[in-house]
Amino acid sequence: xxxVQLFKLNYxxxxxxxxSDVIKSGWIxxxxxxxxxxxxxxxxxxxxxxxxxxxxxxxxxxxxxLALGIGPGDEVIVPSLTFVADVNVVRIVGAIPVLAxxxxxxxxxxxxxxxxxxxxxKTRAVMLVHYAGYPCDMNAITDICRRHNLKLIEDCxxxxxxxxxxxxxxxxxxxxxxxxxxxxxxxxxxxxxxTTRDEALDREIRYIRSHGMTxxxxxxxxxxxxxxxxxxxxxxxxxxEMRAALGIVQLAKLSDANQKRRRIVERYRAxxxxxxxxxxxxxxxxxxxxxxxxxxxxxLPEQKDRKDVIESMxxxxxxxxxxxxxxxxxxxxxxxxxxxxxxQEISRRALTLPLYPEMxxxxxxIVIEAFKxxxx
Numbered sequence: 001x002x003x004v005q006l007f008k009l010n011y012x013x014x015x016x017x018x019x020s021d022v023i024k025s026g027w028i029x030x031x032x033x034x035x036x037x038x039x040x041x042x043x044x045x046x047x048x049x050x051x052x053x054x055x056x057x058x059x060x061x062x063x064x065x066l067a068l069g070i071g072p073g074d075e076v077i078v079p080s081l082t083f084v085a086d087v088n089v090v091r092i093v094g095a096i097p098v099l100a101x102x103x104x105x106x107x108x109x110x111x112x113x114x115x116x117x118x119x120x121x122k123t124r125a126v127m128l129v130h131y132a133g134y135p136c137d138m139n140a141i142t143d144i145c146r147r148h149n150l151k152l153i154e155d156c157x158x159x160x161x162x163x164x165x166x167x168x169x170x171x172x173x174x175x176x177x178x179x180x181x182x183x184x185x186x187x188x189x190x191x192x193x194x195t196t197r198d199e200a201l202d203r204e205i206r207y208i209r210s211h212g213m214t215x216x217x218x219x220x221x222x223x224x225x226x227x228x229x230x231x232x233x234x235x236x237x238x239x240x241e242m243r244a245a246l247g248i249v250q251l252a253k254l255s256d257a258n259q260k261r262r263r264i265v266e267r268y269r270a271x272x273x274x275x276x277x278x279x280x281x282x283x284x285x286x287x288x289x290x291x292x293x294x295x296x297x298x299x300l301p302e303q304k305d306r307k308d309v310i311e312s313m314x315x316x317x318x319x320x321x322x323x324x325x326x327x328x329x330x331x332x333x334x335x336x337x338x339x340x341x342x343x344q345e346i347s348r349r350a351l352t353l354p355l356y357p358e359m360x361x362x363x364x365x366i367v368i369e370a371f372k373x374x375x376x
Contacts, residue, residue, distance in 0.1 A: 001317070002317055002318070002319045003316070003317030003363075003366055004317065004318045004319065004354050004359075004363045004366050004367050005319045005354060006183070006319040006320065006321050006352070006354050006355075007183045007354065007355065007356045008356045008358060008359075009187060010187070010250070010253060010257050010356065010357045010358060011187075014249045015246050015249050015250075018246060018248065018249050019242045019245055019246065021245065022241045022242050022245045023242070025241075027241060028240055028241045028242060029238070029240055029241060030053075030210075030238050030239060030240070030241065030244075031241050032241075033244040033245045033248065034053050034239055034241060036244070036248055037053050037239075037244040037245075037247040037248050037251070038051045038052060038193075039051075040248055040251050040252075041053075041193055041195075041251060042195070044168070044251060044254075045168040045170060045171045045176075045195055046167065046171055048197050049168070049171045049195055049196070049197055050195065050196055050197070050198075050202035051193050051194070051195045052193065052195075052202065052205050052206055052209060053191065053192070053193055053239040053244055054191070054192045054193065054194055054209055054237045054238070054239055055190060055191065055236075055237045055238060055239055056180075056190045056191060056192045056237075057085065057155075057177060057179025057180070057181060057192040058085045058088070058089060058179075058192075059192055059235075059237035060177035060178060060179070060192040060193065060194045060237075061085060061086065061127070061153070061155060061177045062089045062092060062093070062235075062237075063194055063205055063208045063209065063235075063237060064127075064153045064175040064177055064194060064205075065089060065090065065093045065095070066208050067175065067205050067208060068124075068125060068153070068174065068175070068201075070090075070093055070095050070124050070125055070151075071093050071094050071095060072094035072095065073094070073095070073122060074095040074096070074122060074123075074124040074125075075095065075096045075098050075120060075122040075123045075124065076090045076095050076096070076097055076098065076123075076124060076125045076127055077097075077098045077099075077119070077123060077125070077126045077127070078090060078097045078098070078100070078126075078127045079099070079100060079102075079109070079110045079129045079131070079343075080099040080100060080101050080102060080110075080326075080337075080340035080342075080343035080344075081102050081108055081129075081131065081324060081343040081346055081347065082129045082131070082324060083157070083323075083324055084324075084327070084330065086127055086155055087327060087333065090127070095124070096122070097336075097337075098118050098120075098123070099118075099327065099337050099338075099340050099343075100114045100115045100118050100126075100340075101114045101340040101341065101342045101343050102340070102342040102346060103342070104342065105279050105281065105299055105342065105345075105346065106279065106281050106282070106283070106284065107134075107281060107282065108131045108132070108281050108282070108297070108343075109128070109129070109130070109131050109134065109135075109136040109137070110128050110129070110136055110141070111342075112140035112144060115141065115144055116144050116148075119144075119148050119150070123148070123150060124150065124151060125150055125152065125153060126141065126144070126145055126150055126151075126152050126153070127153040127155060128141060128152070128153070128154060128155065128173075129155040129157070129158065130154070130155075130159035130162055130169050130292075131158060132158055132281075132282065132291075132293075132294050132295045132296075132297055132323075133158045133159050133162050133185070133291045133292030133294035133295070134162070134281075134282045134285065134286070134289065134291045135159065135162055135163070135289040135290070135291070136164075138164045138165070138167075138172050139165075142172065142173070145173075151173075151175075152172075152173030152174050152175075153173055153176075153177065154169060154170050154172060154173040154175070154176040154177065155177050156169050156170040156176050156177060156178045157177070157178065157179035157181075158184075158185075158292065158294035158295070159178075159291075159292050159294065160178055160184070160185050160186045160254060160292055161185065161186075161254050161255060161258045161290075161292045162289075162290055162291055162292040163289070164286075164288055164289050164290075165288040165289075166288070169292075170193075171195060171197060174196065174198065174201065175194060175195070175196045175201060175205075176193075176194070176195035176196070177192065177194055177195075178192050178194075178195070179191075179192050180192055180193070180243070180247060180250070184294070185254060185257060185258060185292050185294055186247065186250045186251060186254055187246075187250060188244075188246040188247050188250060189243060189246070190243065191239050191243045191244075191246075191247060192239075194209075204232075207231050207232055207234055208232070208234045208235060209234065209235070209236075209237045210234060210236065210237075210238055211230065211234040211236060212230040212231050212233055212234030213228045213229070213230055213234070214228050214229045214230070214231060215228040256357075257357040258291075258292050258293060258357075260357040260359075261292070261293035261294075261355060261356075261357055262291070262293050264293075264296075264355055264359055264364055265293050265296055267364055268280075268296055268353065268367075268368070271368050272298070272368065272371065272372075275372070275375055276301065276375075277300075277301025277302070277303070277304070278298055278299070278300065278301060278375070279298065279299035281297065281298075281299065293355070294355075295323060295352050295355055296353045296354075296355040297323055297350050297352045297353075298350070298351055298352075298353065299346060299349050299350060300349045300350075301349075301375075302349065304349075304375070306322075306348075306349060306351060308374070309351060309371075309374040309375065312370070312373060312374035313370045313371065313374050316366070316370035316373065316374075317366070317370075318353075318354065318366060318367050318370040318371075319354060320351055320352060320353060320354075321352040322347075322350055322351065322352065323350060323352050324347065324350075325347055326340075326343065326344045326347035326348075328340075328344065329347075353367055353371065354367050
């Protein structure tokens with residue numbers, strides 16, 4: 001159907017062989033591949049980082065809140081422009097999500113000034129998202145959290161391989177949460193990672209991941225333990241060996257894949273930047289910030305009907321998407337939040353164009369021409 005789809009898997013025979021090897025091994029739950037993935041990922045994040053592989057990115061966010069002891073009556077400041085998982089997990093633990101607006105039409109990340117305005121006596125944490133893979137203003141946000149004694153959770157679903165002033169995103173706050181969903185830069189279908197520099201938090205996260213148990217099935221299989229204790233109530237947020245094996249291969253490809261994404265983004269910016277009324281965010285990237293270039297969103301001119309643009313591009317065989325609808329539009333949250341005017345306007349006019357590492361020059365040209373035609 002699509003001449004150019006929104007994303008494609010960056011897979012080859014290495015992923016197929018990795019999964020085949022796991023199946024042949026006879027051990028498909030958390031085991032040596034999981035440990036290897038965790039170790040490789042931790043090393044990629046820098047010295048002193050611990051990494052625990054989990055079933056998905058939402059599980060990672062849920063575990064972060066549980067590990068930090070956030071619960072009923074607590075407030076957590078979250079981005080007003082992100083996937084609904086961030087708000088959902090805050091509500092699931094009984095806490096109250098408070099929306100901070102985007103900085104501007106040029107910078108769709110959380111506005112540090114609005115974060116500070118939203119702090120109350122009940123605020124316990126800030127949960128930020130490095131939108132589209134572009135790091136937030138971490139100097140300002142970490143300073144706010146330090147002055148107000150708030151925990152900082154980094155939702156790095158868009159940001160594997162991104163960094164800020166030489167520090168990996170996900171290793172700056174108290175806890176980092178990664179998603180390895182199908183359309184992510186590091187893709188295993190379903191899967192995630194929780195990162196922290198705090199050994200006590202890492203231990204708590206590992207207990208939460210597997211029913212609060214002190215030993216895993218692999219330990220008993222290997223004869224390293226015959227029973228286990230349960231130290232706290234926990235969940236089953238474990239990853240399996242097939243996905244961990246895919247993660248090892250994908251992590252090895254990540255740096256090169258992100259560079260390919262960067263080159264495509266640069267071409268988009270160069271050829272679409274002069275479009276009347278169009279805003280391309282993050283063109284002035286923050287000093288010291290290195291993006292992962294997860295998606296390529298644009299802000300359509302105010303008078304342009306987004307549905308018309310989507311349908312025009314669809315007719316030309318180009319898939320598009322919207323990242324993200326405003327929370328205020330969802331039935332579950334319609335009466336919970338006040339206005340976040342910048343984010344709500346972005347949500348009304350945003351459009352995401354195709355971006356994936358193996359896009360050919362011809363495919364990029366097809367997208368550009370289709371977009372220009374749709375813009376009239």
